[in-house]
Structure formats: C-alpha cells, structure tokens
Amino acid sequence: QVQLVESGGGSVQTGGSLRLSCAASEYIYSSNCMGWFRQVPGKKREGVAGIYTGAGSSTYYADSVKGRFTISQDNAKNTVYLQMNSLKPEDTAMYYCAATDYGGSWNCNPVSSDAYNYWGQGTQVTVSS
Numbered sequence: 001q002v003q004l005v006e007s008g009g010g011s012v013q014t015g016g017s018l019r020l021s022c023a024a025s026e027y028i029y030s031s032n033c034m035g036w037f038r039q040v041p042g043k044k045r046e047g048v049a050g051i052y053t054g055a056g057s058s059t060y061y062a063d064s065v066k067g068r069f070t071i072s073q074d075n076a077k078n079t080v081y082l083q084m085n086s087l088k089p090e091d092t093a094m095y096y097c098a099a100t101d102y103g104g105s106w107n108c109n110p111v112s113s114d115a116y117n118y119w120g121q122g123t124q125v126t127v128s129s
C-alpha cells in the first residue's frame with residue numbers, strides 16, 4: 001500500500017521559514033519521482049518542486065519558488081523535505097506531497113508532468129503579512 005504522510009505546515013510571517021516533510025512507503029520512494037504541489041481554494045493546483053529519488057537526484061522547481069525553496073531527500077528515512085525560506089503571503093496554500101511510479105527522472109518536473117498518481121492528505125501553510 002502506498003502511503004505519503006506530510007507534516008510541518010503551519011503559520012509564519014512574511015520572510016519566515018518552514019520545512020515540510022513527506023514520509024513515503026518504500027515502494028513508492030525508491031527510484032521514482034516525488035514532488036510537492038500546492039493549491040488555494042478556487043485555483044488550479046500548482047507544481048512547486050520535484051525530485052528524482054534515484055541516481056543523480058535531479059531536482060525541479062517552479063519559477064515562483066526558485067532560490068527560496070529547496071527539495072531534498074533522506075534515503076534512510078524514505079522521506080522528502082521541502083525547505084521553504086523567504087516565505088511570502090502568496091505562498092499560502094495547502095501543500096500536497098505526491099509521487100509517481102511511472103519511473104524516469106523526466107516525469108519528475110511537477111510543473112510539466114502529469115505522471116504524479118499518488119497523493120498525501122495535505123498540510124496547510126499560511127504566511128501572514
């Protein structure tokens with residue numbers, strides 16, 4: 001059974017930082033794509049960051065978060081992190097961890113890929129001005 005369990009959301013002021021965690025079951029974590037998406041009610045879901053958990057660990061970011069967010073992995077814990085710095089009110093959203101078992105680093109870019117087929121329950125991030 002595939003499980004993705006997010007944690008780490010919360011409320012911060014503009015300029016603050018948060019780190020999201022996504023613990024995955026081993027099957028989906030190994031040599032696959034894992035990513036973070038976000039959604040605001042009434043708006044389309046947006047891909048934020050993605051990582052290939054296999055060799056090379058390629059990473060991908062939406063232009064809106066480049067230089068501020070960092071996605072990383074801990075293979076020993078089957079966990080992916082999203083470190084979010086210099087947070088802005090427009091980063092406020094429900095953040096979802098996602099994964100795909102279609103394989104191949106080319107599927108990992110959350111901005112362009114439609115391959116993500118497993119989703120966590122979401123964690124809320126609120127940034128106040």
